[in-house]
Amino acid sequence: MKRSLSFVSAILLFGAISYGQQSNPATSPPAQPEAPVAVPSRSVSPAQAVVPVPVPIAPPKPNGPVQKSLVRITATSVEPDYKAPWNAGALQRGVGAGFVISGNRILTNAHVVANSRYLIVERESDPNKYPATVQFIANDCDLALITVSAPDFFKNMVPLQFGGIPALESTVSAYGYPIGGERMSVTAGIVSRIDFQLYTHSSIDQHLAVQISAQINPGNSGGPVMQNGKVMGVAFQGYSGDVAQGVAYMIPTPVINRFLKDVSNGHYDKYVDLALSYSKLQNPAQRKFLGLKDDDRGVLVNTVVEAGPSATVLRPGDVLLTIDGHSIASDGNVELEGERADFQEVVERKFKGDSVKLDIWRDKQPMTVKIEFLKTAWPYLIQGHSYDVRPRYVLYGGLLFQPLNLDLMEAYRPTDLRLRHFFEYFILEQLYLQHPDVIVLANILPDPINTYLAPYRGGIVDEINGKKIRTLDDLARTFAETPERFVIRMIGDGPPLVLDRNKVETARERIKTRYNVLKEQNLEEKPESKSPEQADNI
Amino acid sequence: MHKRLFVTFGLVLVTVSGTLAKKEPGVPTPLSKQKQLALVRVNVTGQSYDYFRPWQKKAPFSKRALGAVLSKGRVLVTADLVANQNYVELERAESGEKTAAKVQVIDYEANLALLEPMDKTFLDEITPLEITPDTVVGDRLAAWQLEPTGALLATEGLVTTVQMTPYPIDVGEFLTYRISLPMQYRENSYTVPLVKNNKLAGLLLRYDSRSQLLDAIPAPIITHFLKEAESQNYRGFPSIGFSFFPTRDPELRQFAGEIGKGGGVYVTNVEPNTPAMKAGLKVGDIVIAVANNEIDQNGNYVDPLYGKIEFTNLLTAHAYSGDVIPFRIERNGNPMQLNVTLEHRDAKDYVSPPYNFDQPPRYYVLGGLIFQELSRQYLKEWGAAWQREAPQRLVYLDHFQSELFPEGNRRVVILSQVLPANSTIGYDELSYLTVTKANGKEIKSLGDLAEAVKQPIEGGFIKIETEEDPKQIDLDAAQVAAEAPVLQENYGISALHRLD
Structure with missing residues (x-):
């Protein structure tokens, strides 16, 4: 489930402020809850890794084979530089955990290996370092499979088996390499809560997550959380100590199993999604108005995203009554295997090519509809983080044009209201229909030909020489033409930005040399050298 | 922006470093030569409207300030001082004698107001200040304040810049003097006259105690204001558009x-x-x-x-x-x-009015739903950093109002909040939604809304449609009407709507 789609429910839960608070908004603005941070090991450099108090680790207990399953993963990664996208980016190194599962595979978190260029795997009681490669990475659910090609690596390893969802209050143990230590660490805690959570690695996806009270720290990421010798989840995110303590999250087995099943056909297809927003139907008058029975069933469809699979099937004002035979309660929950869960959990368990059957209520008449999940490419992606991609950009006359996305927003932190609006309302106002890429004049590399153009910075390109520019490819094609000049219109008021093509041509080499620009444009996110499995399938 | 840079003068506390021994034109002649200082204290008690509970006013505030005595028994102060006032009083500096006063003319955009004492003889012995319009960069001006005894406290500074800057209301820009001047803290220093050769050159607009830079409303703006104030029908500064x-x-x-x-x-x-x-x-x-x-x-x-x-x-x-x-x-x-x-553009001529003082905000309560009209005054309830703190959607609508509503001549009606009530169960967490229709009729003002909800649609329902999710809100008209007295009682709502 994408966060934008559950925008309303998110607002319902957190966005609204109570009457009492409202009297003083200046001091208590409607605060979004602090999002949990992923527990990446990246922040831990060897220098920072405080030498642990020398309490010797007790010999492994005979009850679990974890020591023969756990691996320590050291990833060297490159973070793209959105402010100088022609550069390779900053080199980083981090440590995380992983564990062996059936089929000579190692399961870990996507955030441990995302953007990695070189991976080393180590195992307990073996001095060797083994190079590893990423087989599949799922940034939307923060899981990845890696493998080691060394022939004997898996010989003495014991693949771990998966369990189900642990019961509330039951005890679990988390294994990993917190704060970068070289020996395995174990912490224990109880299962505190089972709920949908934002997965902060992508920062737009919400899936089931299990909250545990075990201490989880950077370096625990990707490690197994065990109960009775079985994996109950993968430790992946928590809060920094000053927000909340004793709150850590693991990815539960339904999410893991879905990932393993998805990749079983050789590629990762991502989650499917209804791509709609809904509101609860708890108001008696509204139920009566819609002609519904007083049976606490149904949710009201608010927005149907045109690019999504529901677009030709559902429309605003429809009431969803059942999903694949599960009755949807008026608060949006269904009963799944004896547990109440958000009805979108039914969709969460689907795969590309599957479909879902809905009983709906439209204009006071019952109907049954089928929604087929044929594609999984969403315009939402701009609102989440991207990994293993090279930033797309076009540099022309020292003007750096880049498509709007979360990584760009975080790099520049613009305060421009229009830019923020385009980002926030990209889906809800269906802005992607007109602007599949929102092309921002993100930066200007100063040169005599652009010295008066600073005020245009932050503008969104609308058209050039009278032609609408919808994608970065459009922009690159247009700049490859040979008119006397380019008249670039930005969205909103403001004069056109006028470039004399001949002057730009004469300045090109000068700007490239002065700013050490290796390449004037990149239109492809995926480096060609990577194998198709590795490229996550957009 | 400037509100953040310039703190209210009341917070300023600076020690005097240099002496004022050297006679400069800005320093007034000794008091003995003047019969009475052309300064009065102004005491204001006021109440702002509470835009989050638009049926009531906030707790009263008090401000003590100075006023410059002008000819014809008028006292010049900033509009800021007397906006939303309930009671204004003038106090003679030396004797402490007081009289009530009324606001004769006020221009919020230029931040100027004229007061007039109820007792017409109150200012009789005072020689009014003349206005000098010719201040230029390099001149020295003295800030006139009063000691608790009623004696003059004059601090001199240098005019460093004359430029156009936005005034607090931020409707266009006006001429401003910037003066480098170490102001001293005195209790009643809200409105401080700036004087050159015993003539009024400007009025304190804002002061930054860190950089010791003072912005003043300059004499040319004051003169413009006074000239228009002489006419029966004050129109305000022109706006070009x-x-x-x-x-x-x-x-x-x-x-x-x-x-x-x-x-x-x-x-x-x-x-x-x-x-x-x-x-x-x-x-x-x-x-x-x-x-x-x-x-x-x-x-x-x-x-x-x-x-x-x-x-x-x-x-x-x-x-x-x-x-x-x-x-x-x-x-x-x-x-x-x-x-x-040229014409003046009134606040009411905007889609989202830039300011609203001395007038209660409009609102409409329906069940627990509170409807209001978008205005910058409402957004400013989020404090000095309102552009960042207020709901971004509303800030966006306000900022791009002329682009989004090119036809003008309308308001944006918002569902600002929901008070929990029986009729609004399930809606109680909605807020900051823009209303497009009510009972099928297009809504371009609260008046439209009030009219549209009078006639429930078939089945006795009221249907509100919003631009944002959930897109539609349905109420039972009979339940809303029946519940109104309880709602008023529970939440202390004096009246269910104000549409004037």
Whole structure:
């Protein structure tokens, strides 16, 4: 489930402020809850890794084979530089955990290996370092499979088996390499809560997550959380100590199993999604108005995203009554295997090519509809983080044009209201229909030909020489033409930005040399050298 | 922006470093020579409207300030001081004698107000301040404050800049003196006159205690205000209604058909129903001269007093509503002249009014749903950083109002909050939604809403449609009506709506 789609429910839960608070908004603005941070090991450099108090680790207990399953993963990664996208980016190194599962595979978190260029795997009681490669990475659910090609690596390893969802209050143990230590660490805690959570690695996806009270720290990421010798989840995110303590999250087995099943056909297809927003139907008058029975069933469809699979099937004002035979309660929950869960959990368990059957209520008449999940490419992606991609950009006359996305927003932190609006309302106002890429004049590399153009910075390109520019490819094609000049219109008021093509041509080499620009444009996110499995399938 | 930079003067506490021994023109002649200082204390008690509970006012505030005594028994203060006032009192500096006063004229945009004592003889022995309009950069002005004893406290500073800056209301820009001056903390220093040769040169607008820079409303703006205040019908400073952009970029000049090295600014936007549009100004025109003053590529003309300063000064300090101002423009390289008849643009002429004082906000309570009209005054309830803190959707609507609602002549009705009640179960977490329709009728003001919900639709329902999710809210009209008295009682709502 994408966060934008559950925008309303998110607002319902957190966005609204109570009457009492409202009297003083200046001091208590409607605060979004602090999002949990992923527990990446990246922040831990060897220098920072405080030498642990020398309490010797007790010999492994005979009850679990974890020591023969756990691996320590050291990833060297490159973070793209959105402010100088022609550069390779900053080199980083981090440590995380992983564990062996059936089929000579190692399961870990996507955030441990995302953007990695070189991976080393180590195992307990073996001095060797083994190079590893990423087989599949799922940034939307923060899981990845890696493998080691060394022939004997898996010989003495014991693949771990998966369990189900642990019961509330039951005890679990988390294994990993917190704060970068070289020996395995174990912490224990109880299962505190089972709920949908934002997965902060992508920062737009919400899936089931299990909250545990075990201490989880950077370096625990990707490690197994065990109960009775079985994996109950993968430790992946928590809060920094000053927000909340004793709150850590693991990815539960339904999410893991879905990932393993998805990749079983050789590629990762991502989650499917209804791509709609809904509101609860708890108001008696509204139920009566819609002609519904007083049976606490149904949710009201608010927005149907045109690019999504529901677009030709559902429309605003429809009431969803059942999903694949599960009755949807008026608060949006269904009963799944004896547990109440958000009805979108039914969709969460689907795969590309599957479909879902809905009983709906439209204009006071019952109907049954089928929604087929044929594609999984969403315009939402701009609102989440991207990994293993090279930033797309076009540099022309020292003007750096880049498509709007979360990584760009975080790099520049613009305060421009229009830019923020385009980002926030990209889906809800269906802005992607007109602007599949929102092309921002993100930066200007100063040169005599652009010295008066600073005020245009932050503008969104609308058209050039009278032609609408919808994608970065459009922009690159247009700049490859040979008119006397380019008249670039930005969205909103403001004069056109006028470039004399001949002057730009004469300045090109000068700007490239002065700013050490290796390449004037990149239109492809995926480096060609990577194998198709590795490229996550957009 | 400036509100963040400049703290209210009440917080200032600075030690005096230099002595004022050296006689400068800004320092007044000794008190003995003057019969009575042309300063009075002004005590104000007021109450702002509570936009989050629009049926009530906030707790009262008190301000103590100074007023400059002008001719004809008038006292000049900033509008800021007396906005939302309940009671204004004048107090003689030396004797402590008091009288009630009323606000004669107020201009929130220029931040000026004239007070008039109820007791007409109250200011009789005071020799009023004359106004000196000729302050320039390099002059020294004295800030006049009062010691608790009623004695004068004068601090002198240097005028460093004369420029156009936004005033607190942020409707256009006005001429401003910037003065480097170490102000001293005194209890009643809200409105401080700035004096040159015993004549009024300006009035404190804002002060930054860290940089010791003071911005003053200059005499030309005060004179303009006073001249208009003499007429029966105060209209306010004119507003022209277009935005512009410098033409420094040679490529842009060439594109606009202006090949030479001349001046002028590029017109980027002409707002509907404004003097600029009525005069026929168009986007893409280059404005070459205003009121026969040539303007340069950055939009400055050469003022005989100040040198280069933005041409908007010609349309505010120097012009009045009703004046016809010649604009020399170039359109596609062809010179043209447009005659622009200036008008004042009232706050109510905006889609989202930029300010609202001394008038209660409009609202409409329906069940627990509270409807209000979007205004910047409402957004400012989020404090000085409202542009960041207030709901971004509403800030966006306010900021781009002329682009989003080019037809103007409407309001944006918002569902601002929901008070939990039986009729609004399930809706109680909705807020900041913009209303498009009610009972099928388009909503462009609270009046429209009030009218539309009078007649429930079939089945006795009220249907509200919103731009944002959940798109529709349905109420039982009979339940809403029946529940109203309980709602009023529970939440202390004195009246269910205010539409005047």
